[in-house]
Every structure is written in structure tokens, then in C-alpha cells.
Amino acid sequence: MVAPHPRTTGSRLGATWPSLRVADWTGTRDTLHMWTQIVGKLRLSHAPLLNHWWQVTLYVTPRGLTTGAVPFDGGAFDAEFDFVDHRLRLRSSDGAAREVGLTPKPVATFHAETTRALDALGIGVTAQQRPNEVEPSIPFAEDEQHASYDGAAAQLFWQQLLQAQRVMERFRAHFTGKVSPVHFFWGAMDLACTRFSGRAAPPHPGGAPHCGDWVMAEGYSRELSSCGFWPGGGEEGAFYSYAYPEPEGFAGRAPGPEGAYYSVENGQFLLPYEAVRTAPDPDRALTEFLHATYAAAADLGGWDRARLEDDPRRWDGRGDAPSR
Known part of the structure; x- marks a missing residue:
């Protein structure tokens, strides 16, 4: 269990309507934003187009955020940000699985670790490896700027x-x-x-x-x-x-x-x-x-x-x- 953040309240898991001041976690927010883009582009690479880009989104789970099942190579895989144990969990329908720790680290490091885990599962990524809808758009493999993670x-x-x-x-x-x-x-x-x-x-x-x-x-x-x-x-x-x-x-x-x-x-x-x-x-x-x-x-x-x-x-x- 991660120690409660000293500037927040309601950190008990399952707490109702917790308080989290944007100013107190901006660094983590911006880093996590880039991490979710890296994982979201897995869906962009492998899921067929649905109207309004609904195939690329993530979904809230009882532990974090997930891609849900993504069709791949006659089977499926998924990826889930687990904010209870602070792990990115990657699982394939052939039974294989890999994990990446959610700890303070640059986006470039998270990208490299996630890429290695995907390679081990035989899952490639074809989507452009830089973020969308942000300025500046630093390629994930080069982003040493965003490196915060307050669990x-x-x-x-x-x-x-x-x-x-x-x-x-x-x-x-x-x-x-x-x-x-x-x-x-x-x-x-x-x-x-x-x-x-x-x-x-x-x-x-x-x-x-x-x-x-x-x-x-x-x-x-x-x-x-x-x-x-x-x-x-x-x-x-x-x-x-x-x-x-x-x-x-x-x-x-x-x-x-x-x-x-x-x-x-x-x-x-x-x-x-x-x-x-x-x-x-x-x-x-x-x-x-x-x-x-x-x-x-x-x-x-x-x-x-x-x-x-x-x-x-x-x-x-x-x-x-x-x-x-």
C-alpha cells in the first residue's frame, strides 16, 4: 500500500468523492497522461475502427484503467493500469503475461520497458509513437521531461x-x-x-x-x-x-x-x-x-x-x- 499523500484527503481505497488538488499532482498527471497515450495506442494499432474513435478508448476498472480485450493474432490481449498495486499488467489470451512497475521514471523509460514487455508477448505497435493533442509533442522514446509518479x-x-x-x-x-x-x-x-x-x-x-x-x-x-x-x-x-x-x-x-x-x-x-x-x-x-x-x-x-x-x-x- 502506498502511503497517503500529505496534501490530499480521502485516500482510503473506495472513499467517496475524494479530494485531489490539481496543483498537488500536476507532474504526476502529466506523466500519467503520456503513459496512457502509450498504452492507448495499442488499441489504435490493433482494434478495428469504430465510429468516433470509440475503439481507442480506455475503461475504468475496480483497480484502474484498462484497454479491455483487444483482438490480436487469432486471440486477444489487454493492458491494465493497476493503481492499487501500481503495475501495468499486460496479458495475452495464450496465457502469457508481463508487468511494468508504476514508479517515478521518465516517459522514455516507461516506453522502453513497455515495448520490451510487448515484444516478449509478440505484440507490435504500428501507431505513431508520440503524443497527440498536447504541445509540445515529445516522442515517447525521447521524453525525459515527464518523470513523476505519486502513487x-x-x-x-x-x-x-x-x-x-x-x-x-x-x-x-x-x-x-x-x-x-x-x-x-x-x-x-x-x-x-x-x-x-x-x-x-x-x-x-x-x-x-x-x-x-x-x-x-x-x-x-x-x-x-x-x-x-x-x-x-x-x-x-x-x-x-x-x-x-x-x-x-x-x-x-x-x-x-x-x-x-x-x-x-x-x-x-x-x-x-x-x-x-x-x-x-x-x-x-x-x-x-x-x-x-x-x-x-x-x-x-x-x-x-x-x-x-x-x-x-x-x-x-x-x-x-x-x-x-
């Missing part, structure tokens, strides 16, 4: 993700139209869930650093309302919600609970994580934000809400659900 802070970030996912999954359940999983995008280092109206969207102009405009064109090819959490935008991170294309009047709509506001700079609604954590009922505060900002996008955008939404408890009291 207690990494645990707290994972616990933030656990709490965010739990509420976002309930929010997702109200939508019966096309909706993404609750998944972690390693490009921007955010946990996201996206709903779609079913209509095409105008071409996205792109502009993300070290990321082709065609990448954004695929990601935003359909009209959407997206929400999520990322470790920025507030003292302890922030929840966000935006629409693409943004309908007229969107920024003027009430965003829900106290502390939420529309950020002109970011082009989206923000709700500081600390405003949720310190609310009398954090789950209720975040739920209100998610529903209010989605309603603004859907109502002003003319979505067919009656067709796209339903009560996830609609079969409660009807006995056991079918197994299939």
Missing part, C-alpha cells in the same frame, strides 16, 4: 474517475438512442459519455495540436451532446458538457447546480469537481448538471427527445429480467 495521487485520480463513472452510467441509462460508453479518452485525458441526435453535423474545423483535422472530423461527424470529467478546469478538476454544433442560445441556459457556469474560453459548461464533492448530495448535484446541460442542447437543437429517451426503471417490479 497516492494516482489512486485518488482513479477514485475520482470511479465516482464520475458511477453517476454518468446512471445518466447514460436514460438515453435509448445512439450513445457512447462511459470511456476514457487518452488524447485529452478525460472520461466522457456522448449522446447523439441521429443527424449529421457540419464538418468539424479541427485544430487540436498534433492531431489531424480528419481525426476531429470523424469524432464530430454527428450532432451530439457530450459530458465528462477531466483533471483540469477547477481546483480539483471539472465536469464539462458541450454540444456540437452548439445551438443558438445554448450558453445562456441555466446549467443546473450552484457553481456551474458557461466558459466562453472553453466553449462548454463547467462544474468544478470541488463544487460536487462539497455539495450536500454530490450525486444529486452532478446528476442535475448532466441533465440540465443535455436538455439545453436537445431542446435548443430540436432533438426528438420522446424517441430518444426512456426511464431506465421502466421494468422495475416485473420480476426477474431475462438472462439474454
Whole structure:
């Protein structure tokens, strides 16, 4: 067990809505961001394209973040960041496995160790070995700049993700139209869930650093309302919600609970994580934000809400659900 970080609270595993000040773990955050890009590019190399790049994301687990099963050579493999034991675990369906320790080390060292572990498993990587959506974009094999790893802070970030996912999954359940999983995008280092109206969207102009405009064109090819959490935008991170294309009047709509506001700079609604954590009922505060900002996008955008939404408890009291 890693000793609690002296500048954080709520470090007990499983703690509800832990506090983690961004300023106290920026070095670890930025290093971990690069590590997740290295592992995320395994999915980019081997998983077939899904709409909006859903095949490249990571997923929150009871111990950290995982690629999930990635098809490979007649079988599959996976990779999981274990923030309890602080290991990157690589496993193949042929029974082979390797590990890389999560300790303070440069990105270049982590990249070399991970590459050796993958080579031992016979897994190659074809994706470009430098980060996307960041500036500067230092090739992983040359990055000696990012070398921090505070294990207690990494645990707290994972616990933030656990709490965010739990509420976002309930929010997702109200939508019966096309909706993404609750998944972690390693490009921007955010946990996201996206709903779609079913209509095409105008071409996205792109502009993300070290990321082709065609990448954004695929990601935003359909009209959407997206929400999520990322470790920025507030003292302890922030929840966000935006629409693409943004309908007229969107920024003027009430965003829900106290502390939420529309950020002109970011082009989206923000709700500081600390405003949720310190609310009398954090789950209720975040739920209100998610529903209010989605309603603004859907109502002003003319979505067919009656067709796209339903009560996830609609079969409660009807006995056991079918197994299939």
C-alpha cells in the first residue's frame, strides 16, 4: 500500500468523492497522461475502427484503467493500469503475461520497458509513437521531461474517475438512442459519455495540436451532446458538457447546480469537481448538471427527445429480467 499523500484527503481505497488538488499532482498527471497515450495506442494499432474513435478508448476498472480485450493474432490481449498495486499488467489470451512497475521514471523509460514487455508477448505497435493533442509533442522514446509518479495521487485520480463513472452510467441509462460508453479518452485525458441526435453535423474545423483535422472530423461527424470529467478546469478538476454544433442560445441556459457556469474560453459548461464533492448530495448535484446541460442542447437543437429517451426503471417490479 502506498502511503497517503500529505496534501490530499480521502485516500482510503473506495472513499467517496475524494479530494485531489490539481496543483498537488500536476507532474504526476502529466506523466500519467503520456503513459496512457502509450498504452492507448495499442488499441489504435490493433482494434478495428469504430465510429468516433470509440475503439481507442480506455475503461475504468475496480483497480484502474484498462484497454479491455483487444483482438490480436487469432486471440486477444489487454493492458491494465493497476493503481492499487501500481503495475501495468499486460496479458495475452495464450496465457502469457508481463508487468511494468508504476514508479517515478521518465516517459522514455516507461516506453522502453513497455515495448520490451510487448515484444516478449509478440505484440507490435504500428501507431505513431508520440503524443497527440498536447504541445509540445515529445516522442515517447525521447521524453525525459515527464518523470513523476505519486502513487497516492494516482489512486485518488482513479477514485475520482470511479465516482464520475458511477453517476454518468446512471445518466447514460436514460438515453435509448445512439450513445457512447462511459470511456476514457487518452488524447485529452478525460472520461466522457456522448449522446447523439441521429443527424449529421457540419464538418468539424479541427485544430487540436498534433492531431489531424480528419481525426476531429470523424469524432464530430454527428450532432451530439457530450459530458465528462477531466483533471483540469477547477481546483480539483471539472465536469464539462458541450454540444456540437452548439445551438443558438445554448450558453445562456441555466446549467443546473450552484457553481456551474458557461466558459466562453472553453466553449462548454463547467462544474468544478470541488463544487460536487462539497455539495450536500454530490450525486444529486452532478446528476442535475448532466441533465440540465443535455436538455439545453436537445431542446435548443430540436432533438426528438420522446424517441430518444426512456426511464431506465421502466421494468422495475416485473420480476426477474431475462438472462439474454
